[in-house]
Every structure is written in structure tokens, then in C-alpha cells.
Amino acid sequence: MSVKPGSLGGESGVGEELGVGQDTAFRGDRTDEQALTGATSSPRPSRRGLLAALAILALLVLAPLLGLPSWLVFLFTVAFAKGLVVLGVVLLLRGDLVSFGHGLYYAIGAYAAGLALRAGFPLRDAFPLAVLGALAGAVLASIVGLFLARYRGIFFGMLSTAFSMILYSLLLKLYWLTGGTDGIAVRISSTLGLQPPADLIRLTQYYFVLALVVGSVYLAYRVAASPLGYLMRGINDNEIRVEYMGASVRRAIYRTYVLSGALGGLGGALTAITVGHIAPDLAYWTASGEFVFIALLGGSGSVFAPFVGAGVFELVRNYAQKASPYTWQMLLGSVLLVIILFAPGGLWSVFERLVGRRPTGSAGGPEKRPAKERRWALSSKR
Amino acid sequence: MGVVLEALNVVRHFGAVKAADNVSVQLQEGQTVGIVGPNGSGKTTFVNIVTGYVKPTAGQVRFREQDITGLEPREVTNLGIARSFQIPQLYTSLTILENMLIALSIRSRQHWGFWGPLKSADRVGEATQLLARFGFADGIDQRVSTLPEGGRKLLDVALSFALGPKLLLLDEPTSGVSVDDKFGVMDTLMEAMKRSEITAVFIEHDMDIVARYADRVLVFAEGSILADGDPDSVFANPAVRTHVLGEGV
Numbered sequence: 001m002s003v004k005p006g007s008l009g010g011e012s013g014v015g016e017e018l019g020v021g022q023d024t025a026f027r028g029d030r031t032d033e034q035a036l037t038g039a040t041s042s043p044r045p046s047r048r049g050l051l052a053a054l055a056i057l058a059l060l061v062l063a064p065l066l067g068l069p070s071w072l073v074f075l076f077t078v079a080f081a082k083g084l085v086v087l088g089v090v091l092l093l094r095g096d097l098v099s100f101g102h103g104l105y106y107a108i109g110a111y112a113a114g115l116a117l118r119a120g121f122p123l124r125d126a127f128p129l130a131v132l133g134a135l136a137g138a139v140l141a142s143i144v145g146l147f148l149a150r151y152r153g154i155f156f157g158m159l160s161t162a163f164s165m166i167l168y169s170l171l172l173k174l175y176w177l178t179g180g181t182d183g184i185a186v187r188i189s190s191t192l193g194l195q196p197p198a199d200l201i202r203l204t205q206y207y208f209v210l211a212l213v214v215g216s217v218y219l220a221y222r223v224a225a226s227p228l229g230y231l232m233r234g235i236n237d238n239e240i241r242v243e244y245m246g247a248s249v250r251r252a253i254y255r256t257y258v259l260s261g262a263l264g265g266l267g268g269a270l271t272a273i274t275v276g277h278i279a280p281d282l283a284y285w286t287a288s289g290e291f292v293f294i295a296l297l298g299g300s301g302s303v304f305a306p307f308v309g310a311g312v313f314e315l316v317r318n319y320a321q322k323a324s325p326y327t328w329q330m331l332l333g334s335v336l337l338v339i340i341l342f343a344p345g346g347l348w349s350v351f352e353r354l355v356g357r358r359p360t361g362s363a364g365g366p367e368k369r370p371a372k373e374r375r376w377a378l379s380s381k382r
Numbered sequence: 383m384g385v386v387l388e389a390l391n392v393v394r395h396f397g398a399v400k401a402a403d404n405v406s407v408q409l410q411e412g413q414t415v416g417i418v419g420p421n422g423s424g425k426t427t428f429v430n431i432v433t434g435y436v437k438p439t440a441g442q443v444r445f446r447e448q449d450i451t452g453l454e455p456r457e458v459t460n461l462g463i464a465r466s467f468q469i470p471q472l473y474t475s476l477t478i479l480e481n482m483l484i485a486l487s488i489r490s491r492q493h494w495g496f497w498g499p500l501k502s503a504d505r506v507g508e509a510t511q512l513l514a515r516f517g518f519a520d521g522i523d524q525r526v527s528t529l530p531e532g533g534r535k536l537l538d539v540a541l542s543f544a545l546g547p548k549l550l551l552l553d554e555p556t557s558g559v560s561v562d563d564k565f566g567v568m569d570t571l572m573e574a575m576k577r578s579e580i581t582a583v584f585i586e587h588d589m590d591i592v593a594r595y596a597d598r599v600l601v602f603a604e605g606s607i608l609a610d611g612d613p614d615s616v617f618a619n620p621a622v623r624t625h626v627l628g629e630g631v
Contacts, residue, residue, distance in 0.1 A: 222496070227500045240455075243455045244456075246459035246545065248456055
């Protein structure tokens with residue numbers, strides 16, 4: 001029987017791993033943060049939330065048509081693909097599990113698509129390759145998850161990293177298969193059967209990825225409101241009680257992990273298709289760190305947050321690299337620092353405050369919740 | 383009436399402490415059993431052994447003629463033994479209703495569902511009714527962390543009850559509940575038990591409560607059962623009066 005693993009200094013596990021000061025890192029005392037936790041849910045989707053989501057979607061659909069430069073369309077396509085991986089990370093964060101190795105699924109999805117094309121996979125279309133990537137992620141996660149579902153806290157995080165680094169070494173060393181550091185060129189011949197002229201390829205990719213993102217967000221939203229989704233929050237609160245109710249904590253984590261792996265694989269395959277080239281770096285630990293970074297940046301207050309985080313991340317990185325080619329990581333780090341200090345719930349919390357979404361129920365009592373609870377609760381608020 | 387639970391020569395030592403020293407006992411179906419005894423006499427250990435949280439060093443535990451020694455808490459729970467805790471074990475960041483809904487989804491083995499909502503109309507209806515039976519009417523949308531200790535205690539019991547057990551073990555259900563409320567809480571609990579024909583075991587320090595609600599009393603002392611019988615005869619036992627009631631004889 002496991003002891004509540006949160007006791008392993010897990011209060012600010014992520015902050016620790018990012019080298020951010022422990023305990024104080026994500027503490028904010030603002031009670032309006034409670035809005036993000038979605039502890040109370042009205043039975044129907046909040047109308048305001050739904051409208052906001054639709055407005056954002058409309059903006060994303062229209063933006064390229066209203067003159068968003070092509071390089072930005074490309075940047076956001078990649079950002080959304082990464083956002084899918086981050087969404088997988090956030091699903092696990094709900095159960096207080098920090099996966100510091102999601103590069104594993106990112107890479108396996110990308111390489112599944114790349115290797116399939118190289119091996120003469122008959123369907124050279126973006127959609128079957130995306131499905132293949134998601135499947136590869138799910139299959140790998142169903143094996144790795146058998147080991148990982150036994151661990152919590154720092155052990156879960158480090159073991160995740162270990163698995164991703166094993167894949168990294170394999171991708172690097174199996175030159176005959178993967179081309180080593182040269183990587184593999186990924187060239188698709190169509191997207192959903194469409195073969196757009198060269199100047200519209202990026203746009204087609206953008207809409208293709210956007211459509212899959214919308215589907216995945218809906219899936220994650222359903223999962224968050226489902227018995228399994230709540231069970232994960234229960235696990236976060238009290239594993240002992242979950243077992244004493246007759247449910248297997250390990251199995252719940254395992255299932256969530258497989259789902260998370262599938263999202264990672266999907267994100268990887270979409271990145272491969274969009275960028276057109278893959279290399280072992282996708283599995284390197286810094287890639288995994290990036291996903292956790294984005295999860296914190298966006299916040300875990302909503303299923304939309306990972307995509308906001310990913311978009312802002314790519315933008316900041318782009319400009320930081322331009323402004324300061326050698327120390328751009330410092331700028332990126334500063335941005336995260338500012339977010340942690342002023343918006344511990346991530347960028348999404350800032351957005352929610354602006355839109356004015358307040359707790360819909362009476363759950364926002366006068367007491368202040370511990371930072372840990374606040375940080376990770378994915379909004380199942382509807 | 384058949385035997386629900388049977389412990390046979392159960393032994394468990396923690397270092398030099400004999401938490402269970404050759405405990406043998408049979409519980410009959412439908413009984414309400416009070417367990418009393420000084421601190422460290424092995425009451426909670428007995429509950430922990432029965433529910434699989436602590437493995438006995440020797441001996442056997444049988445539930446409805448099935449050997450359950452060494453099973454995990456989850457397996458024991460699924461066979462029909464539920465327990466509540468001395469320190470309430472709840473999902474504190476969720477609401478009272480959500481706590482109950484999780485229990486119900488697990489009882490109906492639907493907890494793996496990832497598409498349908500937890501808050502389906504049927505489940506919410508059932509949860510609301512059950513909660514009402516335990517006195518939770520208004521404010522079930524409140525987060526559990528806002529509940530006072532007594533309320534948590536009651537919710538902890540309600541969650542165990544919601545699992546639909548055959549045998550329910552309650553570890554100090556009224557500790558932390560104010561003196562004025564104790565009898566009210568016990569009335570609610572016992573009424574719910576009787577109606578569902580649950581065999582109930584409760585650990586209790588308040589002898590008035592034991593005398594009033596138990597039809598059988600087990601007295602634990604230093605890991606063994608010092609006395610066993612109906613409340614009147616047990617409380618008349620001189621050894622019990624010395625050990626448990628603290629009367630200087």
C-alpha cells in the first residue's frame with residue numbers, strides 16, 4: 001500500500017526540477033485563483049466559457065486569412081502540435097505526476113511517421129501518419145506505463161527521463177535505421193487527400209493541425225469530467241481512500257498515462273509532418289523539459305491552456321533568439337520567472353481573470369487552498 | 383445467522399509491541415459490535431489487519447468462509463468490507479457531492495469511464511439521496527476542506543457506507559464530534575446500518591455510546607481480547623473495570 005507520495009517533497013515537485021525555489025515557487029494567496037480549480041461544476045457548460053472558446057477558435061481559423069504572415073502560421077502550427085504533447089503532460093499533472101520524459105512520445109510519434117514513410121508505407125497522407133503516431137505513442141506508453149505507474153514524485157519524473165534518454169541513444173546509435181544525428185526527411189504527398197499548391201501547403205497544415213487540436217481538446221475535456229478524470233483528482237488528494245473504495249490507483253494512472261502517451265505521439269507525428277525533418281533531439285531531455293516548461297507557462301487551469309502556453313513559448317523563443325542569439329534561454333527563463341511570481345496559475349489564469357470567469361459555485365469559500373491543489377487542478381468546470 | 387468474519391489466532395507484533403497477540407474472534411451476521419480498550423491495545427490494528435492494510439505475521443482472517451489473509455485493501459473492499467478512518471480520509475479539494483459520486487462510480491464499477499460525465503443525472507440523484515440520509519442536505523457543493531471535523535467524520539462513514547458493504551468497520555466514528563452531536567450521529571449511522579442489514583463494528587472510547595448501540599462488546603488489552611459479551615456482562619467484569627474503565631479496584 002503506498003503512502004501518499006506527495007509527502008516526498010512533492011509540494012512543488014516541478015519547481016524543484018526546474019531549479020526554481022521550492023515551496024514558495026507557486027504560492028499565490030489570491031483567492032480568485034480558486035476560479036481555476038473548477039472544484040465546483042455547474043452541470044451545464046458555462047455559457048461564457050463556451051463563448052470564449054468559440055471566439056478563440058474563430059480567431060484562430062480566420063487569422064491566416066486576415067494576413068497572418070506565413071512564418072507565423074508555421075510557428076503556430078508547430079506550437080499547436082507541441083501543445084498536444086503538453087496536454088498529455090497536463091493530464092498527468094492532475095494526478096500530481098510530473099512526466100519529465102514526454103520527449104519519449106514526441107519522438108516515437110515523429111519517428112513512427114518518418115520511418116513508415118521511409119519504409120514505403122503506402123498511405124503518404126498526413127492523416128494516417130498522424131494516427132500512426134498516436135498509436136505508436138499509445139503502444140509505447142502501454143509498455144512503459146507498466147513500470148511508471150508504480151512510482152510517484154521525483155521517482156516518476158526521473159524514470160520518465162530515463163526512458164526518453166534510452167530512446168534518444170537508440171535513435172542516435174541505430175544509424176542504419178534512423179540515420180543517427182542526420183535524422184530523416186519526412187515528406188508527405190497529401191493532407192486528407194488534398195494536394196494544395198506549394199504556397200498553400202503551410203496553410204493546409206495549419207488547419208489540419210488545428211482540427212486535430214480541437215478534437216483532442218474535446219477529448220481531454222470529456223476525460224476531465226469523467227469518472228476516471230475525477231478519480232485522478234482523488235488520487236492527487238488521497239490515494240489511500242481510492243484503494244479503500246476498491247479502485248486501483250495504479251490502473252487509473254496507467255490508463256491516463258496511455259492516453260497521455262497517445263497525445264504525445266500525435267503531437268510528434270504532426271511536428272514531423274509540419275517541419276519535414278526529424279532528429280534524435282526530439283527525445284532529448286531538454287525537449288521533455290520544454291513540455292513541462294510550457295505546461296507551467298500556460299497553466300493547467302484549462303484544457304486550452306497548453307496551447308496558449310505553446311503559442312507564447314514559440315513566440316518568445318523566436319524573438320528571444322533574434323534579440324540575443326547566445327543568451328536567449330535567459331530571456332525565456334525570465335519570462336517563466338515573471339509568470340511564476342505574478343500568475344502562478346499560468347497564462348490561462350490571466351486570461352480567465354480578464355474574461356472575468358469567477359467560481360460558479362459556492363466552493364470558493366473563505367479558506368485558502370494550498371498552492372499544490374490550486375496549481376494542477378485541470379478545469380473540468382463547464 | 384451465519385458467521386461473517388472470523389479471525390483465527392491472528393498475530394502481529396511491531397517490534398516489542400504486541401499489537402495482535404493470538405486474536406481469535408467470530409462475528410455473526412447483523413451484529414453491532416463495539417470494540418473498546420485503552421490506547422495501544424490493538425483495536426485499530428485489528429481493523430487494519432481485517433482490511434488488509436497490515437499483514438498479520440501469523441493466523442488467518444476469513445470473510446464469509448473465504449480466506450482473505452494478506453489481500454490488498456482494494457481486494458478486501460471489493461469483497462464487501464468497508465471501513466471508515468479515525469482521521470477522515472477524504473478528497474479534500476473536491477466537493478462533498480463529488481466525493482460521494484466517486485464512491486458511487488467505483489461501486490458500480492464505472493470508474494474507468496472516460497467519456498460519460500461523472501455527474502450524470504442518475505448518479506447525482508443517488509448521491510444526493512444518500513448524502514441526505516447522513517444529514518448532508520444544503521451545501522453539498524461545498525469543498526470538503528470547508529467542513530468541520532464532525533462533518534468530515536460523518537462523510538467518511540457515508541462514503542464507506544455508499545460502497546454497499548456487508549461488513550462495515552468504523553474507527554472511532556464519534557471522535558472529533560461534539561458531545562452534543564454524538565448521539566445524533568450514532569443514531570443516524572445505526573439506523574442506516576440496520577436498514578441495510580450491515581454487520582457493523584465500531585471502535586469507541588465513549589462507554590455510554592457503546593452501552594447504548596452495541597449488542598456485543600469486545601474489550602482489547604495488550605493485543606488480545608480481554609472480554610467478549612453483551613455490554614452489561616462485559617462492563618460488570620472486574621478486569622474490564624480496572625483496565626478500561628480505569629476504576630481503581
